[in-house]
Amino acid sequence: MRDIRSLAPTRRFSILSAFVLLGSLVAFTVYAAITGSSFFSKTKPVSSRTKSAVIKGGDEKGTWVIKTSFGNIGLSEFEQAYRRMNDKYAYATTLDSLKDFLNVYADYRLKLEDAQREGLDKDPKILNEIKGYRDMLAGPYLLDKEVTEPAIKELYRRRQFEVHAGHFLAAIHNPLDPADTLRAYKKAMEALHRLQNGESMTLVVMNPANRALLADRNPDILRHPIQHPAGDTTPVWEGSDDKGSAKGGGDLGFFTGGMTVRPFEDAVYALKPGEITQYPVRTRFGYHIIQLYEIIPRIGGVKVHHILVQMAPETEDTSKYWHKIDSLYQAIQHGANFEQVARESSEDPKTSKEGGDMGYINREDHRAELSFDHAAYSLKDGEVSGIIRTSFGYHIIKRVGTIPAKTYDEEKDLLKQMYKRYYFNEDREKRLTLLKAKYNFKFDSSAVTYFLSKLDSSRTSLDSSWSKKLTPADKGHVIFHLNGEGWTVGALVDSLNAQPGYALARNTLYELINKTIEDRTLEIASRDVSKAYPEFDQIMKDYRNGIILFELENKRVWSKVVPDSAKEMSYYLEHKAKFLWPERIDLSEIFIVSDSLARQIYQRILAGENFDSLAKKYTERPGYKEKAGHWGILQKDENELARRAFGFVVDEVKEPFSFQGGYSIVRLNRRDPIHPKTFEEARQEVASQYQDDRASQLRAEWVTALRKKYKRQLNTTLITQQWEKNHPATVGTATPGSSVTPEGKTN
Secondary structure, three states: OOOOOOOOHHHHHHHHHHHHHHOOOOOOOHHHHHHOOOOOOOOOOOOHHHHOEEEEOOOOOOOOOOOOHHHOEEHHHHHHHHHHHHOOOHHHOOHHHHHHHHHHHHHHHHHHHHHHHOOHHHOHHHHHHHHHHHHHHHHHHHHHHHHHHHHHHHHHHHOOEEEEEEEEEEEOOOOOOHHHHHHHHHHHHHHHHHHHOOOOHHHHOOOHHHHHHHHHHOHHHHOOOOOOOOOOOOOOOOOOOOHHHHOOOOEEEEEOOOOOOHHHHHHHHOOOOOOEOOOOEEEOOEEEEEEEEEEEEOOOEEEEEEEEEEOOOOOOOOHHHHHHHHHHHHHHHOOOOHHHHHHHHOOOOOOHHHOOEEEEEOOOOOOOOHHHHHHHHHOOOOOEEEEEEEOOEEEEEEEEEEEOOOOHHHHHHHHHHHHHHHOHHHHHHHHHHHHHHHOOOEEOHHHHHHHHHOOOOOOEOOOOOOOOOOOHHHHOOEEEEEOOEEEEHHHHHHHHHOOOOOEOOHHHHHHHHHHHHHHHHHHHHOOOHHHHOOHHHHHHHHHHHHHHHHHHHHHHOHHHOOOOHHHHHHHHHHOHHHOEEOOEEEEEEEEEOOHHHHHHHHHHHHOOOOHHHHHHHHOOOOOOOOOOOEEEEEEOOOOHHHHHHOOOOOOOEOOOEEEOOEEEEEEEEEEEOOEEOOOOOOHHHHHHHHHHHHHHHHHHHHHHHHHHHOOOEEOHHHHHHHHHHHOHHHOOOOOOOOOOEEOOOOO
């Protein structure tokens, strides 16, 4: 029997929404999400449109316990319900869909009425469970409102712009070594000094070999060499430790918020174009000197086509490649169709057949090399670039479209994921530190040390006698104070006893204590969360209504769905066509690690040797040698062997293919056609299907009884009239409305 009342609250809640949906109830969060008010409280007065009720009902006394204006559910409330549940205007859907929603929503309200008459809103067990959810949700909600939401809004604000920057990196190789940190800092300061004395970032990031090569080509370019006093032992300048960006002169290209570590991002967004950071910026990589080149409004990306003449990066004589790309460029300039030239002459095998279509590039997850990026973004839609050089060769680029940047609502979920992954933990710690200071946090490490001295660190809290050495006085020692409230050794003992098997080692105990400190801090901070954020009360009403409906469904439906072998057998016999084996196959395999040996064995099979004998001798799959490689019956998608063999004819053997670190030779032994499962084979499916069908039957009977008891009436005429007002062009073609009728039936 599916009695889930005894489940732990967290587990119970995790299945609650799915359970309610499967039970044909509106999801447990719907009521507050759809109505914006608790069904156990009086509704505030609404507009005069609520005088026109779309749902009416009453018991033998002609009243509902659930009070709305005029004792019924008005049009305005219904429209709000639809908008909040479906995230769109009520009349933006079809008339039939709107009527379907009216029917479901009316049944939902009947169930809420039934729940209150059962007194479930006053059940101490439910009230205690609701309190548990409140304690569990309030702290995270507060952090979400006061930490996460402001942070992602700031992240989005930054992402309205793209920054183009370069940097010099002095890497810290061993963060635990002060000498290494100092060395990196001095190197960063040297780089900053060079930049302040006129050297460009391009030169500062270079190592001696690159600087020498540049000096040979253009001696005047190094006209600001750094001067060191005589006898100075400053080591040879090795340039930036970011060798990747150093090859491009330290240029990082364009990027936006959320694409780099926070200290770096904070520093670059604080600069104005042309400025250099005044001091080295520390990140986990080391010390950076950053220069902002430009900042521009962000777009979502550009759609591009291109023509490529491939050329290795180290090519010295580029003339023939240049002449080829130039001839293509001239042809386009004289009117040749870009896409046709790409199909005929581009050397990019991935895009040439599509007229050079690369799809889109952006500066986040579809980045291109800097030269290609700069060229593509500098074009207008429809324009063609000149000849561009990258590490792949020479390109001609056509920009064919622009993708706008996403709105905040479009990016919100992504920003939240990004923030949670990279920044949240750091910000959370900062906020907790501030809160602990606010609540006069005091920690007594001596109490913990004394507690540890009474324990055997090799044991766990599963041992019932682990705390026997602790006296009542010992348990009275306070480990920490927070907001004037003390947390004692006795409370720690209770926590450990509540977690059997918890290791009594120093590190794990401190983890538990620190977690408790954090939880208590958030619990204190969130005591007044409803005052600051009244919408939190609505969330808790969602939970309360969901738990109550869950209990009611369990009482009305699932408690009556009792496993019954005789009825399940009867159900199986009546619905045998539901329980079928799909077409399956029986196969055998010879598995060989060596490709060459597998091919030799395959040739021997083709020459007439017995497959089973070869399998017994050669197959290397553990446990299959003694079975002559026999796998038995498999369904089509069970594994790669079955997928391949499904297309074989019986007794067919095909050449070896790579599978699970070796090579498989497969034979199809026979096909097992579609046929009914026996009762024993289908027993679990039958039991599940029988219980689901029985639950659906009970649920339908329950709803029918509720409709009759409360004399449910639906005013579909009013819904039709309002829909037609919003769709004047369809008047005369829409489904005619009905008059108000009992049981939701229409004329």
